[in-house]
Amino acid sequence: MNLNLKFASNAPLPPTVKFFPHLDRVVTVEHCYYYLSFLERFWTFMDTMTLYEQRHYLARAEVRYEKWLHNFNEGIRVPPLDVAFLWHIHALSPLRYYEDLVLRLRCNAVFDEIFPLDNLHHTANDPHMNDLNIWNQVFGEDEPYFLSPENMYDGTYSRPCYACQQEIVLPWSAYFEYRYGVNTTRFPHDGCGPAEGINFLDVARMKLESDLTNKCPGPIVAGTLLKPNGTIRKKPNKMVTKIKPLQIILPQEEMDYAYERQIQEQLKFFGKKYEYDANELLYAIRTSYQSNPTPFSIDLIHAVSRQRRFYDTIISMDWSSESDILIASIRHYHNFMATLKHQSNLHAVPTVEIDIAFHVHMLCGPQYRKFTLKHLHQVINHDDNIPENYIKEYTARWKRGIVAPPYIYMVKETKKESRHVY
Known part of the structure; x- marks a missing residue:
């Protein structure tokens, strides 16, 4: 136990059983205390790193969170600190969180799970052996349970291409530069890329293309799947089916303007009854897809900062x-x-x-x-x-x-x- 932490001990106990207030069974003094403990542990660890190391740590944590989501049913209920923090950041945007986990990525089991604040506090430095064993079985030696500056450059980044499903594989040091837009040079991709290769602006473009052309249950464009009150739309965004995915965007950084031009052309034919859907779609492209190569509808790294x-x-x-x-x-x-x-x-x-x-x-x-x-x-x-x-x-x-x-x-x-x- 780190005695320098303000929230290292157990949660305060009430003088009497009914002394502490609570709301909806989950908003309790105990959970609030363990939430503060969770934040303190994460940021205290982050402060041991340089800013350069922090950026790399978060980029890898984001990828690890995606991998954990898709392997949740293997039984890893209490993830490592970095993964848990990205999970928590995602949940703090409840509309996009629901869209992503339930409607787009089909990770319903994770959405239904109560965030394990208590377990994260009590197993901070000593995780359950079962969790460690399952983690090693699922992710192998190249993906350590405890991520640190000493091991976060080991192994390689890999994820399936949104367009052809062939793995995109890069050294972690190269991925970090691509993720933050420091490097926009192209790298070889035999699956569906042109002869000159692709970069991560292409990956973001292909992410939108994949969501626009999704066959079952249909287009799953983030930011267009819910009504303003947060419930699922029964009728999809009308403009989504009227536009065509763009294979080439020049300049690459201006995805929103490229689609805006196409949307404006469509509005000339469909008129004002499509204006709300057109604005909703364009806003979704700007906030969920442009320069965001991850499968998530928000930039989790920026949200962490x-x-x-x-x-x-x-x-x-x-x-x-x-x-x-x-x-x-x-x-x-x-x-x-x-x-x-x-x-x-x-x-x-x-x-x-x-x-x-x-x-x-x-x-x-x-x-x-x-x-x-x-x-x-x-x-x-x-x-x-x-x-x-x-x-x-x-x-x-x-x-x-x-x-x-x-x-x-x-x-x-x-x-x-x-x-x-x-």
């Missing part, structure tokens, strides 16, 4: 009365959700205190969807990509008494769209 600010704020807080803070976190989160229920057309910015309980709730995907659909009639989305000046502006407005109540900053929307929580 955004979470660092959240952790730095948490770790700087005074935790001498940790149980009081976590109790307040759950109660204010309850009030936060109640406010969203009774306020229409609302953008909301939760405080860090509320966000702790909010994150814990989202880590239990099925419960979170069921709870928000039942009580708020939609799945409340979560987006941490909010400009710092936006938060400062509404913090200042709250201090001047313009915005209320004190645990939530609000702004009315100016147009019809789904509510988002930042």
